[in-house]
Amino acid sequence: MGFILVGLAALTLLVLQLVLSRNRKHLPPGPRGLPILGNVLELATASQIWLIFDKWKYQYGPIMYLNMAGKNIVVLNTQAAATELLERRSANYSDRPKNVVAEYLGSQLSMPFARYGKPYVWQSMRRAGHAVLNARVSTQYQPVQIEEAIILAHDLLWDTSSPLLTKINRSASTIISVIYGKQSLSLDSQVRLPFKLTDTSDELRLTPDPLETLGNIAHRFTNALYPGAYLVDVLPVLDYLPATIAQWKKNAQKDFSRISAIFETYFDDAMRNDQHRSSLCVSLAEDQVAEGLSDVEKAWVAGSLSVAALETTSTTLMLFLYAMVLHPNVQQHAQRELDRVVGRSRNPTFADMPELPYLRAIVKEVLRWQPAIPLAVPHTAIEDDWYEGYFIPKGTACIPNVWSMNRDRDIYGPDADQFRPERFLQQSEKGAAFVLRQEYEVDDGHCAYGFGRRICLGRHVADNALFIDICMILWALCIEPETPTGPPAKQRPSKDILM
Numbered sequence: 001m002g003f004i005l006v007g008l009a010a011l012t013l014l015v016l017q018l019v020l021s022r023n024r025k026h027l028p029p030g031p032r033g034l035p036i037l038g039n040v041l042e043l044a045t046a047s048q049i050w051l052i053f054d055k056w057k058y059q060y061g062p063i064m065y066l067n068m069a070g071k072n073i074v075v076l077n078t079q080a081a082a083t084e085l086l087e088r089r090s091a092n093y094s095d096r097p098k099n100v101v102a103e104y105l106g107s108q109l110s111m112p113f114a115r116y117g118k119p120y121v122w123q124s125m126r127r128a129g130h131a132v133l134n135a136r137v138s139t140q141y142q143p144v145q146i147e148e149a150i151i152l153a154h155d156l157l158w159d160t161s162s163p164l165l166t167k168i169n170r171s172a173s174t175i176i177s178v179i180y181g182k183q184s185l186s187l188d189s190q191v192r193l194p195f196k197l198t199d200t201s202d203e204l205r206l207t208p209d210p211l212e213t214l215g216n217i218a219h220r221f222t223n224a225l226y227p228g229a230y231l232v233d234v235l236p237v238l239d240y241l242p243a244t245i246a247q248w249k250k251n252a253q254k255d256f257s258r259i260s261a262i263f264e265t266y267f268d269d270a271m272r273n274d275q276h277r278s279s280l281c282v283s284l285a286e287d288q289v290a291e292g293l294s295d296v297e298k299a300w301v302a303g304s305l306s307v308a309a310l311e312t313t314s315t316t317l318m319l320f321l322y323a324m325v326l327h328p329n330v331q332q333h334a335q336r337e338l339d340r341v342v343g344r345s346r347n348p349t350f351a352d353m354p355e356l357p358y359l360r361a362i363v364k365e366v367l368r369w370q371p372a373i374p375l376a377v378p379h380t381a382i383e384d385d386w387y388e389g390y391f392i393p394k395g396t397a398c399i400p401n402v403w404s405m406n407r408d409r410d411i412y413g414p415d416a417d418q419f420r421p422e423r424f425l426q427q428s429e430k431g432a433a434f435v436l437r438q439e440y441e442v443d444d445g446h447c448a449y450g451f452g453r454r455i456c457l458g459r460h461v462a463d464n465a466l467f468i469d470i471c472m473i474l475w476a477l478c479i480e481p482e483t484p485t486g487p488p489a490k491q492r493p494s495k496d497i498l499m
Contacts, residue, residue: 026391028074030065031056038067040234050374050403053077057404063390069234071097072396073378077404079411082451085387085398086379090452095380097397100232100239101224104252106259109300111457112308112377113221121293125301128290129457132283133305138460141178142350145465148177149472150347157477157491168318176211178461179306180270181279204255210266211310217259218307224252225377263303264296280305309458313465315372320470323366323419324479330421331479334358338475348471350464356471357436361421363466368412368446369419374403376450405447 033039043066046052053075056064062078076082086093095116099107107113111129114122131137155167204220206213223229230248232238243250270281284290284298293301324331341355342348353360378397385392392398407416412423424445425434449456456462473479477491 027072028063028065028390028392029060030067030075031060033067037069040069043068048374050401053375053399053401054404054407057401063387065390071234072393074392074396074398075401076398077401078408079405079447081387082400082405082447085385085392086400086451086454089385092382092385093379093398094453095382097378097380099225100236101230101248101252102221104249104256105221105224106256106300107221109260109297110221110304110307111301112304112454113225116382116453121297124290124292125297126453126457128284128293128298129301129305131290132280133457133461135460137283138464139350141461142464142468144177144181145461145468146347146349148465149468152469153472153476156473164321168314168321176214176306176310177279178465179280179302179309180266181282203251204258206258206262213262214303214306214310215314217262217303218311220255220259221307222311259303260296260300263299266306267295267299267302270302305458308456309462312372313462316366316370316466317469319370319372320362320366320466321473321479323369324474325481327419328480330362330419331474334362334474335478338471342471342475348468348475350468352471353467357425357434358421359471359474360436360467361424361440362470363463364424364440364445365419365421366466367444367448368406371402371406371446371448373448374401376400376402376447377454379452379454400447400451402447 031039031042034041043049043052053064054077056075057077062076062081064075064077066073066075076085096107096113098115099113102113108115109121111122111125114125116122152167155162156164159167203223205216207216232246232248238246239249241249243253267281270279271285281298281302284293284301290298290301337356337358338348341352348356376399378399381392381394381396381398384394406412409416415423422434424437424440426437428435444459449459449462
């Protein structure tokens with residue numbers, strides 16, 4: 001039976017290869033690849049695939065075509081191409097590619113990965129998420145974010161028992177507090193799961209720490225979506241194999257049950273232990289826009305937003321610290337601005353934001369210079385389309401190469417590879433001070449949050465969290481390279497610290 005399935009798969013791929021060969025002259029340019037397999041072998045072992053795409057960009061142009069064993073992929077390397085297709089033509093490019101393993105894991109309930117269309121609940125989940133995360137509502141979470149920023153700065157300064165990475169990972173409790181209404185969820189051991197932590201697959205590791213568990217869920221989904229990660233995505237006929245002999249299917253089905261139970265437990269716990277803190281869970285339960293969603297779907301809205309925010313928040317703050325070590329002049333400039341606007345007798349707040357253009361520019365530059373997700377989740381063409389004379393077939397996965405877009409020299413200048421917050425600033429009309437350039441008052445200045453109808457829902461909350469975290473860190477301490485003896489963080493001079 002197995003030989004017959006493999007033979008049918010090979011025949012199907014051969015027919016697809018013949019069809020693609022006839023139509024290739026209308027497709028965007030790209031590396032030729034091998035018969036049947038296409039570009040699979042070129043990308044299967046690549047660890048930083050966005051760098052390969054970035055190199056090919058200068059050879060094949062702003063959009064390029066890849067054949068992944070019969071699957072059409074178009075890589076979008078410029079903001080112009082991504083804006084035209086994913087935003088102006090968003091009605092045709094808001095679907096996600098079919099991924100067998102991800103669907104067994106629950107991607108249809110996970111907002112970032114769910115398919116688009118009437119048979120799916122994505123629109124209802126998106127509408128509910130927008131209602132509790134839009135720019136206006138995001139301001140109500142700011143008191144929680146200030147509390148978490150103080151905790152983060154305090155841990156960086158005084159906690160010498162935990163590794164730096166652990167302390168940075170705890171910073172994700174900012175967004176977790178916004179979603180679940182818990183202060184420092186990483187320290188909360190009262191959440192009881194309906195299964196043993198040891199009862200899990202080899203691919204999903206669960207721990208008593210909710211933040212670590214959510215991070216591991218993020219990795220589980222990311223690994224499943226990576227091109228060529230599972231043979232079934234190249235040979236879909238393998239999906240007909242029963243779970244008893246297909247270990248990948250057995251693990252995915254088991255992990256879905258665990259992930260769903262975790263999300264439901266966290267959601268229920270947030271509702272039971274509401275401490276009158278503004279939270280997304282409370283808003284989902286009370287807001288009429290979530291009426292069409294079941295309790296399980298609401299739990300997945302909260303859980304998938306947590307998973308999406310967790311990795312990006314921690315990664316971005318790590319990259320910020322790295323940038324400050326590399327560029328002490330930027331750190332000093334930011335601290336002079338903080339001393340001028342905030343002083344040393346109180347900590348920064350969101351009310352200071354309009355007077356801190358250099359700090360706001362640092363947030364934008366970190367997200368541009370080193371995007372936490374260099375390749376955005378693919379969009380899928382719902383119908384055939386044409387762009388700049390090139391044919392994009394129905395079902396083509398369009399991958400935004402955020403790395404290339406954020407380092408486009410035509411937009412950011414010849415120093416696009418360098419960390420330079422000043423690119424977002426201009427000279428003030430009042431004197432020597434700098435102000436944020438007018439276009440960046442409303443524009444992100446980067447592509448880290450995605451495009452069109454699939455743009456990151458939590459970007460306003462994320463921007464606020466990054467702003468207050470970075471302000472609090474630079475206000476409270478100095479960031480210096482680690483010495484061989486590994487000293488603790490250096491406190492900035494102050495009589496009243498973190499009050």
